[in-house]
Amino acid sequence: MYRSHTCGQLRLKDAGDKVTLAGWVQTVRKFGAITFIDLRDRYGITQLLFGEELNQELDQNPLGREFVLRATGIVQERSNKNANLATGDIEINISSFKILNKSAVPPFTIQDETDGGDDLRMRYRYLDLRRNAVKKNIELRYAVSRAARNYLHQQEFIDIETPFLIKSTPEGARDFVVPSRMNPGQFYALPQSPQTFKQLLMVSGYDRYYQVVKCFRDEDLRADRQPEFTQIDCEMSFVGQEDILNMFEGMIKHIFKEVKGIDYAEPVERMSWDDAMWNYGTDKPDTRFGMKITNLKTPYTVFETKDSSKKALPLGEGLGGAFGVFKNAETVVAIAVPGAAEYSRKQTDELAEWVKRPQIAMGGLAFVKVNADGTFKSSFDKFFNADQLKALAAFCNAGPDNLILILGGAEEKTRKAISELRLEMAERLGLRKPGEFKLLWVLDFPLFEYSAEENRWDARHHPFTSPKPQHVDIMINNNPVIENAEKYLEHPYADIKANAYDMVLNGNEIGGGSIRIYQRELQEKMFAALGMSKEEAIHKFGFLLGAFEFGAPPHGGIAFGFDRLCAILGGSESIRDFIAFPKNNAGRDVMLDAPSAIDEKQLDELNLKLDVK
Ligand code: ASP
Numbered sequence: 001m002y003r004s005h006t007c008g009q010l011r012l013k014d015a016g017d018k019v020t021l022a023g024w025v026q027t028v029r030k031f032g033a034i035t036f037i038d039l040r041d042r043y044g045i046t047q048l049l050f051g052e053e054l055n056q057e058l059d060q061n062p063l064g065r066e067f068v069l070r071a072t073g074i075v076q077e078r079s080n081k082n083a084n085l086a087t088g089d090i091e092i093n094i095s096s097f098k099i100l101n102k103s104a105v106p107p108f109t110i111q112d113e114t115d116g117g118d119d120l121r122m123r124y125r126y127l128d129l130r131r132n133a134v135k136k137n138i139e140l141r142y143a144v145s146r147a148a149r150n151y152l153h154q155q156e157f158i159d160i161e162t163p164f165l166i167k168s169t170p171e172g173a174r175d176f177v178v179p180s181r182m183n184p185g186q187f188y189a190l191p192q193s194p195q196t197f198k199q200l201l202m203v204s205g206y207d208r209y210y211q212v213v214k215c216f217r218d219e220d221l222r223a224d225r226q227p228e229f230t231q232i233d234c235e236m237s238f239v240g241q242e243d244i245l246n247m248f249e250g251m252i253k254h255i256f257k258e259v260k261g262i263d264y265a266e267p268v269e270r271m272s273w274d275d276a277m278w279n280y281g282t283d284k285p286d287t288r289f290g291m292k293i294t295n296l297k298t299p300y301t302v303f304e305t306k307d308s309s310k311k312a313l314p315l316g317e318g319l320g321g322a323f324g325v326f327k328n329a330e331t332v333v334a335i336a337v338p339g340a341a342e343y344s345r346k347q348t349d350e351l352a353e354w355v356k357r358p359q360i361a362m363g364g365l366a367f368v369k370v371n372a373d374g375t376f377k378s379s380f381d382k383f384f385n386a387d388q389l390k391a392l393a394a395f396c397n398a399g400p401d402n403l404i405l406i407l408g409g410a411e412e413k414t415r416k417a418i419s420e421l422r423l424e425m426a427e428r429l430g431l432r433k434p435g436e437f438k439l440l441w442v443l444d445f446p447l448f449e450y451s452a453e454e455n456r457w458d459a460r461h462h463p464f465t466s467p468k469p470q471h472v473d474i475m476i477n478n479n480p481v482i483e484n485a486e487k488y489l490e491h492p493y494a495d496i497k498a499n500a501y502d503m504v505l506n507g508n509e510i511g512g513g514s515i516r517i518y519q520r521e522l523q524e525k526m527f528a529a530l531g532m533s534k535e536e537a538i539h540k541f542g543f544l545l546g547a548f549e550f551g552a553p554p555h556g557g558i559a560f561g562f563d564r565l566c567a568i569l570g571g572s573e574s575i576r577d578f579i580a581f582p583k584n585n586a587g588r589d590v591m592l593d594a595p596s597a598i599d600e601k602q603l604d605e606l607n608l609k610l611d612v613k
Contacts, residue, residue, distance in 0.1 A: 002070065008044025010075055012089045019092060020072040021046055022100065024130065025063050026110065036091075039069060040110075042135065047078065047091040054094060066103035066110065066127075072096050122590045125581055137578045140259065141566045145212055147258035148232050148560075151251045157208040157234065162197035164190055164214070169540050172462055173217035176227070184607040190216035193559060195464060196544050198235035199516060202555040203547045207237035212562060224575055226563065227587045234513075235557030241499055241515055244556050245270075245441060248511065252439060252503065259569055260437075268439040268503075276442050281333070281419030283445070286507025288438045289431040291422050293415075294396045296406065297332040326366075329408030333418045336398035337425045341369040343403055348379070354424065355407065355417060362417045368392060368404040423507065432506070434571045440504040447471070447498040448529070450488045456480070456531040457493055461500045463526050464544075465514035471496040472522065480529035493529065499556070510565045513558025520548040 003022040010019065023041035030036075035050040035058055048071055050058055063069065073094035082088030107124055108116025112133045121128040128134055149159070168175045168189035175189035191197075193215045201209045211233045218227060236244065249268050256262040269287060276283050279292045326332050343351075348367055355362040368378040368389055376389035384392075398404050405425070407418050426432050447467050448457040457480055459465065467475050478492045488494060499515035517523045523545060527537035538545065563575040576582040583589050603610065 006043035007039050007041040007046040008086055010046060010087055010090055012077060014075045015077055015090060017075050018072065019075055020070065021092065022070040025065055025067045025069055028063050037063065039071065044086055046087045049091045049093050051093065054097070061099060063099065064103060064105065066106050067099055068101040070098045070100055119590060122584060125591050129580060137570050138580055140570050141578050143259045144255055144566050144569060147255045148251060151254040152210045155208065155247065157210040158206065159211055160201060160206060160209050161211065162194040166191050169196065173219045176216045176218045179606040179608055181605050192217050193231060194233055195462060198233060198557060199464060199544065199555065200547055202235055202237045203550065203552045210234045221585055221587050226575060226579065226583055230562040232560040232562050234559065235555060237553040237555040239556055241501060241556065244513065244558060245501060248503065248558055256437065262437065264437065264439065268441055270441045270443055272444040273442055273446065274444065277415065281415035283442055283502065284504045284507055284509045285440065286423060286426065286432060287440050288433065288436055288506060289426050291335050291337060291426065293418055294334045296334055297329065326408040331411045331414040332406065332408040333414060334396050334404050334406045335418060335422050336396045336402040336404050339401050339429065340403035340425065341371055341401045355421060360417050360420055362407055362409060366406040370398050370400055370402045370404065372400045374400070438506055442502045442504055445498045445500045447496040448493050454531065455482055455485050457529050459530060461498060461512065461514050463530055464516045466499045466517045468497045468499055475525055475529065505568055508564055508568055510568065511558050511560035513556065515556035518548060518552040518554055520545050523548060
């Protein structure tokens with residue numbers, strides 16, 4: 001027996017017992033003739049006391065940090081207790097020990113607050129994983145996976161593996177490809193998700209499928225994305241949207257309960273995509289706080305400029321007297337920030353700089369302070385009188401002490417900017433509370449989005465998502481070709497809504513799915529809408545179209561971003577913290593030094609010749 005207990009196990013009640021522990025040396029503290037060692041394993045830390053006799057032995061075989069040690073002794077009460085440690089009431093008075101392995105000096109301290117930078121820790125990730133802070137994340141990941149699996153198992157889902165070496169099929173992102181030695185000149189692709197396989201499993205009759213599965217997407221890595229990531233991937237047959245929403249609301253609530261002890265009793269709020277975009281400027285709003293967006297450029301938004309006593313003008317034009325940018329702006333939007341009217345000139349200047357950063361790229365920021373005493377102060381006082389400011393404040397639902405922030409510009413960019421500004425202000429005001437969790441379903445997405453690059457429709461979710469039943473006819477009866485690029489919004493396809501849904505948690509999309517197309521005709525129509533010829537559709541998706549001819553049941557599903565879900569539940573911004581061996585922002589594994597070149601012989605076997613640009 002290597003050890004009788006773990007380093008996190010012993011308590012005062014064990015005093016007097018003879019025990020053997022094994023683990024890593026965290027610290028060595030020598031006090032004259034005695035030495036204290038903190039021994040660490042996965043379960044915790046226990047203090048070992050080496051008395052006078054053993055000290056000589058220790059002098060001959062000095063212990064360093066991260067040495068692997070096995071030690072036997074008697075549990076005794078500590079005189080100097082440590083309330084921060086589960087084992088802090090006791091120590092082990094060691095009678096014999098053995099160094100099981102030595103360690104080089106670790107490149108950073110293996111402690112919660114380490115001195116190691118990101119790159120160094122990733123290079124020595126196996127040491128980083130010894131740190132308690134990282135270990136807690138890995139354990140949480142397992143707890144989330146276990147809770148999801150238990151729930152799905154109870155609901156009669158079965159876990160079915162699907163292949164990793166598949167055919168390259170467009171699903172939105174770029175595929176990673178793998179050359180086939182046995183089939184010269186041909187390539188497999190790694191799945192962006194098991195989407196088509198899970199649909200085929202429905203055709204096969206496995207009406208409740210799930211998999212905690214790796215997905216691969218060769219995307220430009222935006223912040224906090226990984227080229228390989230994990231999904232909880234699910235599919236069900238004989239269901240409509242309502243069934244899916246209920247089933248997976250249940251799963252998330254179960255995870256909250258099991259992993260965080262949270263009873264999320266209330267039904268998950270539902271919001272249409274239109275409302276999300278209109279009120280929050282994003283399809284994944286953080287609804288832990290209000291601060292909804294007010295659209296100031298509607299025909300019925302009326303204000304007057306000082307020098308005009310005539311009929312009120314739309315605000316864009318009214319403000320246009322002050323700022324040309326607002327007059328010409330496609331969109332003018334505002335948020336009323338509670339409790340921020342005291343912002344100093346310096347602070348508002350700093351906010352104006354914030355919106356000019358390249359990530360936001362707005363030209364400037366206008367503001368109105370609604371002072372507690374009912375007076376106003378704005379960045380355009382010269383042009384607006386108190387009554388006009390009052391009307392503006394009322395229109396923005398801004399109460400006393402609010403700071404109204406206004407942005408104007410091109411529609412998409414401005415909405416995105418005000419949405420970012422809303423989050424930033426909430427962050428500054430402490431409204432995005434780490435321990436608070438708010439779920440949201442976003443529904444009724446548009447089925448298509450316009451690709452300006454190719455002047456055609458793209459699937460907003462993926463090509464297997466079905467239109468709302470009442471919109472199927474629009475799809476069947478209209479030609480998808482966009483004659484006039486400028487007026488693509490007037491094309492009937494722009495109105496088609498999808499049977500698709502996203503689950504949002506604290507402003508992050510944690511899951512998304514849809515009710516699928518299951519008839520060959522509609523699926524073919526979809527491929528055609530995306531600009532695929534009949535031949536191309538058969539070449540790429542013939543297997544699926546074929547399967548739809550053999551009694552495909554109505555079906556739908558969802559996939560959750562497992563890494564992201566773990567990160568949010570663990571209170572972290574970064575999914576990397578929850579992946580044992582993650583890649584860096586450039587998609588590299590700095591520990592393995594991958595990707596890397598392969599040698600000539602391998603290339604030869606694969607019939608590949610490189611022409612690196
Ligand atoms: N396969 C989809 C995705 O990865 C999820 C789904 O529709 O179930 O986004």
